[in-house]
Amino acid sequence: MRMINKSEGRLNIQLVRNFLISFVRRNIWVFIFSVSLFLISLFGTIIIQVLEEPTVSNSPTLTSGEELEINEVVWFSIFKHNFFMLTPVLLGVFTLGFISIIYLVLQGYLLGVSIYSIAHDLSFLTIIKYTLIHGIFEVVAISLVASFSIKPGYIVINSIFRSKNFINKQDLLDMLCLLILYVVFLFSASIVEGLVEVYL
Numbered sequence: 001m002r003m004i005n006k007s008e009g010r011l012n013i014q015l016v017r018n019f020l021i022s023f024v025r026r027n028i029w030v031f032i033f034s035v036s037l038f039l040i041s042l043f044g045t046i047i048i049q050v051l052e053e054p055t056v057s058n059s060p061t062l063t064s065g066e067e068l069e070i071n072e073v074v075w076f077s078i079f080k081h082n083f084f085m086l087t088p089v090l091l092g093v094f095t096l097g098f099i100s101i102i103y104l105v106l107q108g109y110l111l112g113v114s115i116y117s118i119a120h121d122l123s124f125l126t127i128i129k130y131t132l133i134h135g136i137f138e139v140v141a142i143s144l145v146a147s148f149s150i151k152p153g154y155i156v157i158n159s160i161f162r163s164k165n166f167i168n169k170q171d172l173l174d175m176l177c178l179l180i181l182y183v184v185f186l187f188s189a190s191i192v193e194g195l196v197e198v199y200l
Helices: 006-052 064-071 075-085 087-095 098-118 124-161 169-199
Strands: none
Touching: 006 098, 006 124, 006 169, 075 087, 075 169, 087 098, 087 124, 098 124, 124 169
């Protein structure tokens, strides 16, 4: 079997590096739009809830049975649940991302309400401890699947107003990469949430 010499290895690394750089440049704006929309919806909801709250409400605390049920959720069940919940964002690609944008805002709102509700019973450090690590992976995953769905609409707008070519082979390859990265980050978030954070 032929051995790969150092020059060929450097060439392969350079090709991968060039592909990654060009991939990021081609998709950075749809990703920034997606993550910004989600985070604005998330933190905007929390801020509005805080400003509108007249007094601190008493939310029901978790019983030991409920805690046990949460702790027994395995990482694969978490992955399936999250994937199912984000299916509308994924299918939004057939509406050029319009449905995805609406659902993205809705998810940010629901998550914001959830965080605000549990903040009455848990300390800020506890919330950070059990949500920050896997939350970062989930936010990236949500933004990636939204980018995948919004990409066709972005291409259509560019083709109309900036005289760019319509969807080509490179665009389809980018969408495939976005979809693969989405699954990877969602899978990673499930692993962290189900196998790491439960022991913190």
